[in-house]
Amino acid sequence: MLENMLLNIEKKLRESNLIDLDEVQIILNGYLKHLSNNSYLRAGKIMEKIDCDVNLAYKLITLIEDLGYVRPVYSLYCNGCRQEQTKEYEVYTDVPKEAVCQTVDCDLDLNFKNDLLVLFKVVYSDD
Numbered sequence: 104m105l106e107n108m109l110l111n112i113e114k115k116l117r118e119s120n121l122i123d124l125d126e127v128q129i130i131l132n133g134y135l136k137h138l139s140n141n142s143y144l145r146a147g148k149i150m151e152k153i154d155c156d157v158n159l160a161y162k163l164i165t166l167i168e169d170l171g172y173v174r175p176v177y178s179l180y181c182n183g184c185r186q187e188q189t190k191e192y193e194v195y196t197d198v199p200k201e202a203v204c205q206t207v208d209c210d211l212d213l214n215f216k217n218d219l220l221v222l223f224k225v226v227y228s229d230d
């Protein structure tokens with residue numbers, strides 16, 4: 104992420120008082136700094152970096168989303184081969200209700216209800 108984005112995120116995370124200042128730095132320098140435009144910000148990575156639970160990770164992502172630096176996109180996840188499907192959708196309602204896993208030799212049936220995955224895509228901003 105760009106310097107101005109990191110500064111704004113730092114301010115927002117500090118003001119939230121959800122995590123301590125060391126953790127803010129770990130997230131910024133250990134993770135966000137390395138995210139390129141159109142890459143994904145992952146709750147799992149945040150949980151790994153600062154050893155927090157999934158709820159807190161999503162609260163932090165929401166703060167970053169509020170700044171307009173990530174936006175949600177939708178995909179399907181196969182629990183058989185544990186692969187994210189490569190096709191992603193901008194709009195929730197565009198995700199097919201049923202699909203077949205695209206991984207070679209998997210072909211498992213996927214469905215919207217059980218296999219929906221929300222990803223947060225990094226959107227660079229130089230404001």
Ligand SMILES: [Zn+2]
Pocket residue numbers: 181182183184185186204205206209210211
């Ligand atoms: Zn699969």
